[in-house]
Amino acid sequence: MKRSIGLYVHIPFCQHKCSYCDFYSVVSLEAMERFTETIVKEIRLWAQQEQLDATVETIFWGGGTPSLLECTQAEQIASALRSVFSLAPSYEWTIEANPGTVTLEKLRYYRELGINRISFGVQSFDHRELEFLERIHSAQQAEEAVELARRAGFNNVNLDVIYALPGQDLETYQRTLERVCALAPEHISAYSLVYEHGTPLYRQLQRGAIIPLDEDQEAAFYSKTVEFLAQRGYRQYEVSNFARPGRQCRHNLLYWRRGQYVGFGPSAHSHVDNIRWSNVRSLRRYFDAIERGSLPIVAREHLTIEQQRAESIFLGLRADGIELDAFARAYGVWLDRGMLGDMITEWQQKGWACLDGRRLHLTSRGYALCDALTLQLLDALERAQSASGSFVDCNV
Amino acid sequence: MDHIRNFCIIAHIDHGKSTLADRLLERTGRVTARQMVTDQILDDNPLEQERGITIKLHAVQMDYTARNGRTYTLNLIDTPGHVDFSYEVSRSLAACEGALLVVDATQGVEAQTISNLYLAVDAGLEIIPVINKIDLPAAETMLESVIAQVIDLIGCKREEIILASAKAGIGVDDILEAVVARIPPPKGNPDAPLRALIYDSLYDPYRGVVVNVRIFDGTLREKDSVLFMATGQVYQVDEVGVLYMEQHRTGELSAGNVGYFTASIRRVRDTKVGDTVTHAQRPCSEPIAGFREVKPMVFSGIYPADSDDFEDLRDALEKLALNDAAIHYEPETSAALGFGFRCGFLGLLHMEIVQERLEREFGQTIVTTVPNVRYLVRRTDGTEQWVENPAQMPEPVKIAEILEPYIRAQIITPTEYLGPIMQLCIERRGTVLGQHYLTQTRVDLSVELPLAEVVFDFYDKLKSISRGYASLDYEYSDYKPGDLVKLDILLNGDPVDALSTIVHRQKAYEWGRRLCSKLKKLIPRHLFEVVIQAAIGSKIIARDSIAPLRKNVLAKCYGGDVTRKRKLLEKQKEGKKRMKQIGRVEVPQEAFLAVLRLGDES
Numbered sequence: 001m002k003r004s005i006g007l008y009v010h011i012p013f014c015q016h017k018c019s020y021c022d023f024y025s026v027v028s029l030e031a032m033e034r035f036t037e038t039i040v041k042e043i044r045l046w047a048q049q050e051q052l053d054a055t056v057e058t059i060f061w062g063g064g065t066p067s068l069l070e071c072t073q074a075e076q077i078a079s080a081l082r083s084v085f086s087l088a089p090s091y092e093w094t095i096e097a098n099p100g101t102v103t104l105e106k107l108r109y110y111r112e113l114g115i116n117r118i119s120f121g122v123q124s125f126d127h128r129e130l131e132f133l134e135r136i137h138s139a140q141q142a143e144e145a146v147e148l149a150r151r152a153g154f155n156n157v158n159l160d161v162i163y164a165l166p167g168q169d170l171e172t173y174q175r176t177l178e179r180v181c182a183l184a185p186e187h188i189s190a191y192s193l194v195y196e197h198g199t200p201l202y203r204q205l206q207r208g209a210i211i212p213l214d215e216d217q218e219a220a221f222y223s224k225t226v227e228f229l230a231q232r233g234y235r236q237y238e239v240s241n242f243a244r245p246g247r248q249c250r251h252n253l254l255y256w257r258r259g260q261y262v263g264f265g266p267s268a269h270s271h272v273d274n275i276r277w278s279n280v281r282s283l284r285r286y287f288d289a290i291e292r293g294s295l296p297i298v299a300r301e302h303l304t305i306e307q308q309r310a311e312s313i314f315l316g317l318r319a320d321g322i323e324l325d326a327f328a329r330a331y332g333v334w335l336d337r338g339m340l341g342d343m344i345t346e347w348q349q350k351g352w353a354c355l356d357g358r359r360l361h362l363t364s365r366g367y368a369l370c371d372a373l374t375l376q377l378l379d380a381l382e383r384a385q386s387a388s389g390s391f392v393d394c395n396v
Numbered sequence: 397m398d399h400i401r402n403f404c405i406i407a408h409i410d411h412g413k414s415t416l417a418d419r420l421l422e423r424t425g426r427v428t429a430r431q432m433v434t435d436q437i438l439d440d441n442p443l444e445q446e447r448g449i450t451i452k453l454h455a456v457q458m459d460y461t462a463r464n465g466r467t468y469t470l471n472l473i474d475t476p477g478h479v480d481f482s483y484e485v486s487r488s489l490a491a492c493e494g495a496l497l498v499v500d501a502t503q504g505v506e507a508q509t510i511s512n513l514y515l516a517v518d519a520g521l522e523i524i525p526v527i528n529k530i531d532l533p534a535a536e537t538m539l540e541s542v543i544a545q546v547i548d549l550i551g552c553k554r555e556e557i558i559l560a561s562a563k564a565g566i567g568v569d570d571i572l573e574a575v576v577a578r579i580p581p582p583k584g585n586p587d588a589p590l591r592a593l594i595y596d597s598l599y600d601p602y603r604g605v606v607v608n609v610r611i612f613d614g615t616l617r618e619k620d621s622v623l624f625m626a627t628g629q630v631y632q633v634d635e636v637g638v639l640y641m642e643q644h645r646t647g648e649l650s651a652g653n654v655g656y657f658t659a660s661i662r663r664v665r666d667t668k669v670g671d672t673v674t675h676a677q678r679p680c681s682e683p684i685a686g687f688r689e690v691k692p693m694v695f696s697g698i699y700p701a702d703s704d705d706f707e708d709l710r711d712a713l714e715k716l717a718l719n720d721a722a723i724h725y726e727p728e729t730s731a732a733l734g735f736g737f738r739c740g741f742l743g744l745l746h747m748e749i750v751q752e753r754l755e756r757e758f759g760q761t762i763v764t765t766v767p768n769v770r771y772l773v774r775r776t777d778g779t780e781q782w783v784e785n786p787a788q789m790p791e792p793v794k795i796a797e798i799l800e801p802y803i804r805a806q807i808i809t810p811t812e813y814l815g816p817i818m819q820l821c822i823e824r825r826g827t828v829l830g831q832h833y834l835t836q837t838r839v840d841l842s843v844e845l846p847l848a849e850v851v852f853d854f855y856d857k858l859k860s861i862s863r864g865y866a867s868l869d870y871e872y873s874d875y876k877p878g879d880l881v882k883l884d885i886l887l888n889g890d891p892v893d894a895l896s897t898i899v900h901r902q903k904a905y906e907w908g909r910r911l912c913s914k915l916k917k918l919i920p921r922h923l924f925e926v927v928i929q930a931a932i933g934s935k936i937i938a939r940d941s942i943a944p945l946r947k948n949v950l951a952k953c954y955g956g957d958v959t960r961k962r963k964l965l966e967k968q969k970e971g972k973k974r975m976k977q978i979g980r981v982e983v984p985q986e987a988f989l990a991v992l993r994l995g996d997e998s
């Protein structure tokens with residue numbers, strides 16, 4: 001049987017780096033043409049070396065700012081993908097776009113290429129907040145971009161929002177949520193601001209130039225998000241992701257369900273057959289490698305069974321849950337029995353988790369505590385295992 | 397014997413003792429300038445050099461040809477410069493006939509100088525006053541008053557005081573001449589039964605313990621069979637010699653002289669400072685007076701940060717004790733901290749030295765509990781019990797009385813700080829015994845204080861309120877009853893034995909409240925509420941709580957970069973591992989020293 005995979009393409013260019021972002025990109029656009037030629041080579045090189053017999057269920061073009069690509073450049077990359085991979089009939093193909101970079105013409109062209117989902121980094125509808133985040137677009141441009149996408153024929157739209165900014169109040173945030181919902185996107189990603197090491201925002205924090213919200217304030221913003229979006233028909237299916245029924249991002253679900261995917265472009269990550277690898281995080285070294293005829297891979301690890309198990313837990317808990325029977329078959333541990341079972345019962349009693357048939361998943365309140373719960377479960381697993389000497393309850 | 401002079405130097409920290417010693421060595425040709433790699437030769441322990449204090453004793457023999465044309469053998473015996481080691485000081489003074497009293501021309505007499513001087517006078521030593529650093533500009537205005545202080549202190553004549561600058565080499569010859577002329581030669585009979593005083597010993601990994609002795613009577617030779625009178629142990633002497641900068645084997649050592657011997661002794665502990673060495677076959681009738689068992693005064697639990705490292709810590713303590721006779725340790729178990737050791741120290745400095753050596757020399761990562769003193773508990777059933785660990789204090793109903801150790805402190809301070817210092821002493825339950833004006837602007841304050849009150853930050857407080865000018869010295873006095881209670885800390889109802897302290901009843905409420913609020917800041921939020929309580933017996937006297945976690949998740953999962961997320965989790969897991977588990981509550985290690993830092997908040 002053919003395996004199902006996802007494809008990720010990293011477009012490492014931005015007009016300007018946002019203050020919070022730590023994804024790999026460069027602000028000089030000169031190399032875009034060379035990049036297009038190179039990534040086409042990478043895709044062909046990879047297909048030649050790996051000969052993977054697979055059907056592509058999802059494609060995700062992320063960045064960076066993929067919408068900076070000229071139509072011809074986008075076309076070359078799309079053709080390369082289509083020439084080496086076979087696309088499933090019901091594929092999902094997402095492109096990330098900055099509202100300040102799109103035109104109706106470009107959006108129509110994306111649709112012609114077969115792209116059927118678009119994700120706009122809106123982040124906020126408050127102009128001071130947009131300035132703070134160093135976004136290049138205005139609130140109005142964001143609304144116009146969504147309008148254009150609809151006219152171009154996109155019926156699957158995601159909007160990204162960031163909340164819990166320093167000094168932000170719940171009223172301003174609610175206005176942003178209202179304007180987001182007024183645009184009726186199928187999907188909303190709402191992220192609590194993370195101060196990533198190495199970003200300008202992190203340095204401001206270190207200097208004491210900004211004061212982050214405290215845990216309780218952040219929790220209030222989170223609750224607001226969950227309640228507001230629930231009322232408008234968006235179901236939470238991951239810590240920061242909300243969708244109309246049937247409109248979850250299939251590509252992201254692939255990540256969270258430990259699915260298989262291949263990434264192209266600098267800093268892209270891949271996962272096939274319990275091997276994870278990543279490409280070099282430097283455009284220059286990326287060019288060098290491929291022009292020399294080799295893949296730009298810098299890190300490759302074969303996951304141990306313990307690492308696989310840990311992944312199943314932390315990814316499952318933060319997204320749509322852990323299938324208890326499948327988990328027991330894979331790792332020989334019943335999460336609903338013995339000491340672990342007592343813990344899961346306690347989670348349910350506290351309102352942090354639910355058992356949906358045989359699927360254990362967190363509730364909205366549980367998602368808010370996801371990292372603490374994950375550590376607790378991993379710790380309990382380790383202790384249950386050392387108590388029994390090896391994997392417990394192996395008679396699956 | 398007429399040509400031997402045994403002497404030591406008494407001085408406060410930084411008054412130039414080590415520099416003067418170096419200069420004497422240089423002048424007598426014992427070291428060349430080239431050998432003086434580090435400025436101060438006698439302090440050869442890096443910790444000592446860092447702190448500017450001498451911990452271990454050293455001695456060195458010099459030959460000096462005096463102006464009268466005769467050559468003398470001078471034994472300079474160094475003394476440790478800290479109150480924790482005052483017994484060792486008294487033993488090295490007993491090995492001498494004279495002492496140089498060194499006073500800084502810009503600082504004047506300090507508490508430590510006075511207490512050591514009294515020890516020297518009591519030991520009947522000839523005192524040669526030296527005022528050092530006279531070349532410093534500040535000496536011009538201070539010198540007359542310092543001279544007056546010294547005259548007042550020892551009742552000498554003005555012309556007996558030697559003005560010197562060790563750094564500039566001024567007065568060094570005068571000092572050497574005074575040593576020869578004023579300090580009496582040792583007395584003793586080389587043919588009498590052997591009587592030798594142990595004033596120091598150090599550990600040598602190849603030859604065992606090197607015992608430093610002063611011979612009062614008789615002659616010690618290699619292959620002699622010797623008896624240590626206090627311990628009753630007999631050893632055969634391997635090597636005998638005198639101490640130059642290094643050990644210099646001579647094969648024998650006679651009455652009046654100072655030197656060393658080795659006898660394949662395994663641990664420093666087997667050679668007690670102050671003990672008398674005599675011949676096993678022809679023992680002397682009376683040991684040298686003044687021997688005392690050194691008892692630890694301050695106790696603290698030392699635990700490995702990772703409970704798996706218990707055996708490593710045991711090995712490290714064993715090795716450390718090879719050349720630290722004063723440390724006591726025995727295994728103990730704490731519900732909070734697991735397996736560790738209860739350690740006894742001579743004082744706070746000694747405790748810090750041990751902790752630092754464990755970390756630096758032996759690479760241990762340790763958790764130490766709050767230091768405490770040793771209490772004497774009189775039970776209602778009439779029995780008595782020593783308590784070195786607050787967790788072992790009997791239940792309140794079984795206690796008739798608790799006694800605690802007191803010290804007699806001597807504080808010398810400029811008069812402007814007298815008020816705040818008296819206030820500090822009274823806050824710490826002290827009683828002022830008397831005050832004596834050394835000059836119009838300097839006062840010598842004598843205070844009796846419970847040792848437990850000095851164990852916490854007293855010295856730091858004293859230094860900060862006097863801007864560093866006050867100096868402190870103390871001696872242990874006796875045990876007195878106190879209205880003391882054991883204060884327990886409970887986390888969600890579980891007592892944390894390692895956080896129990898013994899406090900005065902009147903201070904218990906304030907102490908408990910502050911401890912709870914300090915712990916609230918140090919313990920992270922959990923998935924459940926954490927209640928912190930302070931209790932005396934079953935009575936809760938203070939309470940605080942840590943609200944449960946409300947949000948603990950990183951919003952982003954970094955797309956396909958699952959490895960990054962996994963590594964983040966692994967790091968968090970490591971962090972949790974370093975915490976100590978009390979019931980279900982995870983307590984960071986720094987919380988166990990929270991009591992020590994309570995002062996920061998007020």
